[in-house]
Amino acid sequence: MVTFDPTENPAEVMQRAANERTTLTEFFAANRDMSRRGDEARKYTYQEFPEHFVWKPEKRWELRKSELLRLEGRSRTNACVASSIPDAIGCMYFVAPSAGERFYLRTLLTVVRGPTSFEHLRTVDGVLHPTFRDACLALGLLEDDGEWRACLGEAAVIQTGTCLRHLFATILLFCQLTRPESLWAEFRHNICDDLHRRLLLAGRGHVSDKEVYDYGLYLLDCILQQSGRSLRDFHSMPLWTRNWTQLADNPLIAEQLNYDVQHERVLAEDRIRQLNDDQQSAFNQIMDSVQHERGWTFFLDGPGGTGKTFVYNTLCHRVRSEGWIVLCVASCGIAALLMIGGRTAHSRFKIPIDGLTDGSVCSITKESHLAGLLRVTKLILWDEALMQHRFTHEALDHSLRDIRNSDAPFGGITVVFGGDFQQTLPVVPKGTPEEVVAASLPRSYLWNFIRNEQVDRVLRLRQNMRLDAGVEEAEFAQWLLEVGHGRNIADNGTIAIPNDMCCRDIKELADFVYPGIDGVMPPPEYFLDRTILAARNTDVDDLNESILACMAGETRTYVSADSIENSDGSQEERVNEIPVEYLCTLMAPGLPPGELSLKVGCPLILLRNLSPDRGLCNGTRMILRRAGDRVLEVEVIGGQFHGEVAFIPRITLTPSGKDAEFTFTLRRRQFPVRLAFAMTINKAQGQSVRFVGLDLRVPVFSHGQLYVALSRATSRHRIKVLLAETAEASRAINIVYPEVLMD
Incomplete structure (x- = not known):
C-alpha cells in the first residue's frame, strides 16, 4: 500500500x-x-x-x-x-x-x-468475497444501493406491513436511491402484506394484487406527504392510479379528526376537575379565544413541574371533543412526545433549518394538504418555545397569514406558546449573551400581541406538581426558583450545592443512576426513569461509552461509510489527501459517531425526524431490541408512542449549518442514533425523570442550564451532582441573564 x-x-x-x-x-x-x-x-x-x-x-x-x-x-x-x-x-x-483495490485493502485494515x-x-x-471492494460493501464501508436491499430483506424477516411502509418511506427520503422502483418491485409483497385484508374489511370484494399494490403506493404517498414530499419527487417510482382519496379527501385532516368525540369529552371533563386554580384560569382564557375565534396569542409561563403539559393535553381533549382541530408541537422531540399528537415544530410546519432570517417562510404551498389542514385549525400549542430562535415563530406567522388570507397574527388561529424563562434560550453559535437574548421570543414583534400596555396574555403557573409532597420538597422547590432567578450567586459566579446532593467520582454517579446495569437486561422503564446530564457533547460521549462498557451483553460496532461532498472539481485533489479513517473520527453535534458501538437493550436517542407521525423525531428516546447488519429494531420509550416498535436504517447525513465545524462538507452513512445513557442538558429540557446524575466537572456555560438540570428530577434525594476536583467546596457555576426573566 x-x-x-x-x-x-x-x-x-x-x-x-x-x-x-x-x-x-x-x-x-x-x-x-x-x-x-x-x-x-x-x-x-x-x-x-x-x-x-x-x-x-x-x-x-x-x-x-x-x-x-x-x-x-x-x-x-x-x-x-x-x-x-x-x-x-x-x-x-x-x-x-x-x-482501486489497494484503497479497499487499506480500508479493511x-x-x-x-x-x-x-x-x-x-x-x-x-x-x-472475490475482491476487497466487495468485502467493503458487505461490511457497509462504502455507499451502495445494495445496502437498502439488505436492509429491507432483514426487516421483512422480522415484520411486514405498516412498519415496512414507513421504513421504505424513510429510505426514499434520506438514502438517495438510484433505482427505487426496483426495490419496490422486489419488496412490494412484504410492504403491502396487510392491505389485502384491510381492503376486504373496507367492503371491497375480489381484491387483486394489482389493487393491493396500488393502495400500497397511495399509503406510501401519504407517509411521504407528512414530510412535505410525494412519490412524484422520485421520478422512477410508479404512482397510484385508482381514486383512493375517497377514503379521505385530505389525509392530514382525516388524521386529526380520527378521534372518538364522546371519549374525548369524557377525558376532558375528568382532567378539568383536576386543574388547580392557575391551570383553570389559563384553560378558561384559551378556550374563550378558541370558542369565539378571537385569534389571541398567549404565553403559558411556568417553572418546570408546574403542569404545562397537563394543561396542553386537557385543551387537546376539550377542543377535539367539539370535533375541532388542534395541532401540538414542541421545540424538541422529547417534549413533543409528551403532547397528544405532538410533533416537533420544524417537522409539522416545514420550518427551514438553515438560513433563517426575519423574512423566512415555511415550505408550505397553498395547494398542499398541509395548507388545507392549517386553514381549518382552531388552536396551535407550542411547548418549549423559548428554546428556538424567534425567526422560527415569525416564519410560521408569515406563512399562516398568507395561507389563510388574513393579516391577523398567525392568520387568526389561537396560538399558545409555552415555556419557562429560567430555562435555556436559543443556541446562537459563538454568540454573546446580548445576541442570545436578541434571538429569543420576547424580542420578536410577536411579543407585542402577547404583552403590551393594553393586554397581558402571559398565563402564569406557580404550583409545582412534579416534586414529591412534603416540607422538605417545598423547600427544594423554593431553592430551585432561587437557582433559576440567579439569587445567592457569589462574586465568582457560583452557588452552593447541598452536600447530600454531591458525589465523589464518576463511578459513584453512574452507580447511583444505573444500579445493577452489569446484570440482567433491565426493562425499558428502567431507562425511562434515569439519565445523566452534562453540558458538552464530548462529556456526554465519554459517559455513554463508559456506561455501555459496564452494561451486560455483546457489543456490536457499526463503522460508517464516509466521504466528502465536492462542491466543484477543484475539491477533487483535496479529497484524495484525506484518509477515510480520519473522516471516521470526526464528530459534530448533528452527526452520529463514525464508530457506533451498541448492545441490545441499550438506550438510544434519535438524531433526525424520520417519521414524526409515529414518534420518530429528533430527540426521541428508544431501546435497541435487535441489532441487524443493515437495520436496527427499536422500541420508543416515553410519551404517547411508548412501546411503539420501528425500524431504523442507515442514512446519509451531513452536518446542518449550525453544526458544521469543518472546512469541507462531510457525508456520513450511519444509523442516525447516539447512545442515551447520558445526554446534554439542552436535549433533556421538557422531560422529567426519577433519578438524575449531573456531571459538572465541566461547568455550565449558558443561561438556565443549571436550573434545567436540577429541575428534571422529582425529589432532591434522587439527584447527585459531580463537581470538578478543583471546584470550591460544593459550589457550582450558575449563569442567568436577568433581562429575560419575567417579573
Whole structure:
C-alpha cells in the first residue's frame, strides 16, 4: 500500500513496498499464532497494531515491553521502553480512492481486527468475497444501493406491513436511491402484506394484487406527504392510479379528526376537575379565544413541574371533543412526545433549518394538504418555545397569514406558546449573551400581541406538581426558583450545592443512576426513569461509552461509510489527501459517531425526524431490541408512542449549518442514533425523570442550564451532582441573564 511519486527513485519505492508487504504478512502471522502473542494480536486492527507491538530487526512483530508488564499485572509506569524500540511504525501509507483495490485493502485494515490472511480480510459472515471492494460493501464501508436491499430483506424477516411502509418511506427520503422502483418491485409483497385484508374489511370484494399494490403506493404517498414530499419527487417510482382519496379527501385532516368525540369529552371533563386554580384560569382564557375565534396569542409561563403539559393535553381533549382541530408541537422531540399528537415544530410546519432570517417562510404551498389542514385549525400549542430562535415563530406567522388570507397574527388561529424563562434560550453559535437574548421570543414583534400596555396574555403557573409532597420538597422547590432567578450567586459566579446532593467520582454517579446495569437486561422503564446530564457533547460521549462498557451483553460496532461532498472539481485533489479513517473520527453535534458501538437493550436517542407521525423525531428516546447488519429494531420509550416498535436504517447525513465545524462538507452513512445513557442538558429540557446524575466537572456555560438540570428530577434525594476536583467546596457555576426573566 505505497503511494508512488514520479520524482522518487524507483528502487526506493520498490524497497518501501517490499517492507510494507513484509510487515503486513507478519501481522497476519502474528494473528495466526496460538500463543499469548496471538491472543493479544487478534484484538487489534493493522492500524492499531504498532501501539501494542514493536517491529524487530529479525522482521517479526513482538509485544512491547509495556504490554508485557500490563499482562503480568505490573504498572505501565515502571516500563522504560522508549529507548528499546528499534523501529516503531506509527501509521500506514496513505492510499487515494483512485488506487482501486489497494484503497479497499487499506480500508479493511483500519476496521477488521485479527485477520490472518488476505482471504480472511475478504471474508464477511462466512462468505469469501472475490475482491476487497466487495468485502467493503458487505461490511457497509462504502455507499451502495445494495445496502437498502439488505436492509429491507432483514426487516421483512422480522415484520411486514405498516412498519415496512414507513421504513421504505424513510429510505426514499434520506438514502438517495438510484433505482427505487426496483426495490419496490422486489419488496412490494412484504410492504403491502396487510392491505389485502384491510381492503376486504373496507367492503371491497375480489381484491387483486394489482389493487393491493396500488393502495400500497397511495399509503406510501401519504407517509411521504407528512414530510412535505410525494412519490412524484422520485421520478422512477410508479404512482397510484385508482381514486383512493375517497377514503379521505385530505389525509392530514382525516388524521386529526380520527378521534372518538364522546371519549374525548369524557377525558376532558375528568382532567378539568383536576386543574388547580392557575391551570383553570389559563384553560378558561384559551378556550374563550378558541370558542369565539378571537385569534389571541398567549404565553403559558411556568417553572418546570408546574403542569404545562397537563394543561396542553386537557385543551387537546376539550377542543377535539367539539370535533375541532388542534395541532401540538414542541421545540424538541422529547417534549413533543409528551403532547397528544405532538410533533416537533420544524417537522409539522416545514420550518427551514438553515438560513433563517426575519423574512423566512415555511415550505408550505397553498395547494398542499398541509395548507388545507392549517386553514381549518382552531388552536396551535407550542411547548418549549423559548428554546428556538424567534425567526422560527415569525416564519410560521408569515406563512399562516398568507395561507389563510388574513393579516391577523398567525392568520387568526389561537396560538399558545409555552415555556419557562429560567430555562435555556436559543443556541446562537459563538454568540454573546446580548445576541442570545436578541434571538429569543420576547424580542420578536410577536411579543407585542402577547404583552403590551393594553393586554397581558402571559398565563402564569406557580404550583409545582412534579416534586414529591412534603416540607422538605417545598423547600427544594423554593431553592430551585432561587437557582433559576440567579439569587445567592457569589462574586465568582457560583452557588452552593447541598452536600447530600454531591458525589465523589464518576463511578459513584453512574452507580447511583444505573444500579445493577452489569446484570440482567433491565426493562425499558428502567431507562425511562434515569439519565445523566452534562453540558458538552464530548462529556456526554465519554459517559455513554463508559456506561455501555459496564452494561451486560455483546457489543456490536457499526463503522460508517464516509466521504466528502465536492462542491466543484477543484475539491477533487483535496479529497484524495484525506484518509477515510480520519473522516471516521470526526464528530459534530448533528452527526452520529463514525464508530457506533451498541448492545441490545441499550438506550438510544434519535438524531433526525424520520417519521414524526409515529414518534420518530429528533430527540426521541428508544431501546435497541435487535441489532441487524443493515437495520436496527427499536422500541420508543416515553410519551404517547411508548412501546411503539420501528425500524431504523442507515442514512446519509451531513452536518446542518449550525453544526458544521469543518472546512469541507462531510457525508456520513450511519444509523442516525447516539447512545442515551447520558445526554446534554439542552436535549433533556421538557422531560422529567426519577433519578438524575449531573456531571459538572465541566461547568455550565449558558443561561438556565443549571436550573434545567436540577429541575428534571422529582425529589432532591434522587439527584447527585459531580463537581470538578478543583471546584470550591460544593459550589457550582450558575449563569442567568436577568433581562429575560419575567417579573
